[in-house]
Amino acid sequence: MFHQKLAEARRSLQHVDVIEPLYCTGPFDASPMMPLECTFAKPIPPKPEYIMAFLSLPIRCASFSVFAATAGLCDAQNSNSPSEAQTKVEKMNTTTVVVQKVIDGDSVSVLELRKPEPVAMELQIEGIDAPELVQAHGPESKQALAKLLPVDSVVTVSWTAKDNYGRLLAQVTDKNKTHINSEMLRLGMAWHFKRYNQSKELAAIEEMAKSKKLGLWSTPTPKAPWDYRRENKTPDRPASAGGTTLKSSEPGSSK
Structure with missing residues (x-):
């Protein structure tokens, strides 16, 4: 269910680069403002060009992604290796x-x-x-x-x-x-x-x-x-x- 919703989110964000999370924990069908905690395979540098944004759209899409405001600043790569560096998304x-x-x-x-x-x-x-x-x-x-x-x-x-x-x-x-x-x-x-x-x-x-x-x-x-x-x-x-x-x-x- 989560990966299906993530795919829907990516299609709605074709104008930006998306860094996919390894996994997220939380109530996926909760209110739009309900925070989820996501872990990513790649470190995400805290810099103004990056928008640390949660995407939570109940029914249509209830998944989270982190996306860059400027195309090309980050690689849209995903990894299933738990040994890679992981970082939690923090509020900017x-x-x-x-x-x-x-x-x-x-x-x-x-x-x-x-x-x-x-x-x-x-x-x-x-x-x-x-x-x-x-x-x-x-x-x-x-x-x-x-x-x-x-x-x-x-x-x-x-x-x-x-x-x-x-x-x-x-x-x-x-x-x-x-x-x-x-x-x-x-x-x-x-x-x-x-x-x-x-x-x-x-x-x-x-x-x-x-x-x-x-x-x-x-x-x-x-x-x-x-x-x-x-x-x-x-x-x-x-x-x-x-x-x-x-x-x-x-x-x-x-x-």
């Missing part, structure tokens, strides 16, 4: 913040414009890993991010997860719609953090910066920050959100 949160301080090349202190009083938060720029400040290009990376995110600038952040230090793993967009995560890679001021983010788009941007020898790629053999942290025994900072862990696919540690 979006808010407006004011930049207070750039800490390094991939983290920022901000103030959320919340009533009745603003709330201080710290962001980790999701999908990238900048050099540590003591590494080569570390100060330059911080300076590049500070130029993109000046103090008191207002930006939009979207996230589905926090790290174990409570920092939002965020996609950041400025008033000109510049995607800061991508821009840091384009400038060659950070690595694509493939361990926790499998975006083909970000990978392509990183490769372009490498080919042009921009930023840290001007060095013949730059040391990846996760290698530096491992060698210097810096504590790991695995990403999690409300019990959901963002799965990894390569060695190293997050910041």
